[in-house]
Amino acid sequence: MTDLRIDIRRGALITAALALLCSLFLVLPASADPAPFDDCPPATLCLYSGADGAGERQDFTDREVRESYEPARDGTTLSAKNNTALWACVYGDPGFGGLLETVKPGAEDAYAAGAVSSHKLVPSRALCFTGYERCPDNRVCTFAEPNGRGAMTVHLPATDATTKNYGNSYGAAAAPRSTWNRTKKHVCFYPEPAFTGSWADPADTSGQKRFGAYVVLRGDSTTVPAPFAGTFRSHELVNGTAECQ
Structure with a gap:
């Protein structure tokens, strides 16, 4: 009789354990949703x-x-x-x-x-x-936004047929806000297409004081300040700043 009671209790314990295990399987989801961005590969x-x-x-x-x-x-x-x-x-x-x-x-x-x-x-x-790093070597690059950002124009120097100036003439659409001179010459920027013109000093109420060419030295990059920003229409490359018009 003693052995029979032990077997009955042992069987009941096994049955209870199996029931608990089955209940755990029942509450597990069929498949877990992937975490957000989990599919993004390394590097x-x-x-x-x-x-x-x-x-x-x-x-x-x-x-x-x-x-x-x-x-x-x-x-x-x-x-x-x-x-x-x-x-x-x-x-x-x-x-x-x-x-x-x-x-x-x-x-x-x-x-x-x-x-x-x-x-x-x-x-x-x-x-x-910044976005200056886009400018190729031995070129003058102008950018539509400060700090070399925005649309970039790479200027290929050419000799103007009329003025014989070595540089570029361009329209109002360029309107550069920053520039990098990656050439071995200095750059003189002008407000007129024919390598000429000057800027009025906004602080001078008499209108007598004016600025000549805006100069960017060889190798320099800069955000163009007022009153020059967005007004460049031409530039030329020179060996010395005294050669600016």
Whole structure:
């Protein structure tokens, strides 16, 4: 009789344990949803067309700098995951222009529709605020925004047929706000297309004081101040600043 009671109790304990185990399996979900941005590969900046890493994903490595996107994808990014060791610089306009947002390494971010049109990956956050590095060697580059940001124009020096000045003449559309002189000569900027003109001093109420050419020395980059900003229409390359018109 003693052995029978032990077997009955042992059987009851096994039955209870099996029932508990089955109940645990019943409450487990069939499959867990992936965490937001979980699909972003290592060493990659991932841009998504939906919030929180949803929608279509675009991947960029640290070797891919995008000053603008294809028209169908421009402004479509709503979230991002910076899965690189670099800082991600995200801009509202093409050419690193417009509103700037930075995403530190390993971080995520969200955007309003139409807010992202270009980006770059850089070693430090400070480099997000400039775009001068785009200018090729031995060229004069002008930019639509301060600090080398926005649309860039690379000027190829040529001799003007009329004035014989070695430089470039361009229209009002250029309206540069910053410039980098990467040549071995100095640059003289002018407010007239024919390498001439001067600027009135806004502080001089008599209107008698005027500024001549705006000079950028060889190798220098600068944000152009008032009253010169947005008014350049031509420039010439000179060996000495005394040669400016």
